[in-house]
Amino acid sequence: MAVDMPGHGLKARRLAASTRRPHVPSDFSSEKSPVADVDLDRAATVLAEQARRAVANQSPRSLTAWAALR
Structure with a gap:
């Protein structure tokens, strides 16, 4: 059996900073994690x-x- 855990699998959300261009490394430190509430x-x-x-x-x-x- 495989399960989708919060923050993983098909329902996973990513940091917007990971796909934003141009890439700004400091954006990672200021953006709230999508799994912060898990x-x-x-x-x-x-x-x-x-x-x-x-x-x-x-x-x-x-x-x-x-x-x-x-």
């Missing part, structure tokens, strides 16, 4: 929700294999 609690909640959804959408055979790994 903490361990939020990341854990997202992971748990995605895991529950993935398990709910699996066949009984997959669920048995998943349970055996626990």
Whole structure:
């Protein structure tokens, strides 16, 4: 199972400074990180929700294999 964690994967946001031209290195130090609001609690909640959804959408055979790994 692969999950999209906040700040990573398909929903990732980048610093505007990384694609702005001309490139100004000091812009990186003044721009707020797009993942500044992501903490361990939020990341854990997202992971748990995605895991529950993935398990709910699996066949009984997959669920048995998943349970055996626990």
